[in-house]
Amino acid sequence: MADKILILNGPNLNLLGTREPEIYGSESLADIEALCRKAGKELKLEIDFRQSNIEGEMVDAIQSARGTAAGIIINAGAYSHTSIAILDALLAVELPVIEVHLSNLFQRESFRHHSFVSQAAYGMICGLRGQGYTLALQALSSILDKKKAL
Ligand code: DQA
Numbered sequence: 645m646a647d648k649i650l651i652l653n654g655p656n657l658n659l660l661g662t663r664e665p666e667i668y669g670s671e672s673l674a675d676i677e678a679l680c681r682k683a684g685k686e687l688k689l690e691i692d693f694r695q696s697n698i699e700g701e702m703v704d705a706i707q708s709a710r711g712t713a714a715g716i717i718i719n720a721g722a723y724s725h726t727s728i729a730i731l732d733a734l735l736a737v738e739l740p741v742i743e744v745h746l747s748n749l750f751q752r753e754s755f756r757h758h759s760f761v762s763q764a765a766y767g768m769i770c771g772l773r774g775q776g777y778t779l780a781l782q783a784l785s786s787i788l789d790k791k792k793a794l
Pocket of ligand 1: 655656657719720721722723724744745746747748756
């Protein structure tokens with residue numbers, strides 16, 4: 645059976661395509677989901693792609709990944725910079741996590757330079773727009789292969 649990857653998107657990412665396209669690009673979240681599904685097929689990974697504007701729903705989704713998913717890709721949006729609850733959930737599930745941001749956080753306001761999610765993440769990709777998600781899938785795939793080879 646293919647390993648399942650939870651790809652979790654946080655607040656306002658449902659508005660991609662129309663939301664500040666000069667910062668986030670013109671791709672919609674559905675476009676990014678399609679890219680992820682194509683990459684998932686190539687990498688033989690099952691994709692569980694979700695978005696929520698609600699912090700508690702994101703915590704529930706992360707908790708439900710324990711025992712059902714092999715890894716997590718997360719763009720927690722603004723909650724990256726504020727949410728200890730999301731960090732704690734990521735630490736609790738003990739799964740490999742890759743953090744993604746569409747924009748380059750370090751070219752933006754200083755409050756975006758710190759992410760709680762990073763503390764639970766294997767690595768972080770930012771500034772590469774939608775391509776960041778497919779690169780994160782490739783990274784997770786090789787992390788999972790290495791784990792299996794141990
Ligand atoms: C974001 C960056 C966050 O600072 C912002 O609040 C978002 C999107 C990104 O993908 O670049 O909502 O996570």
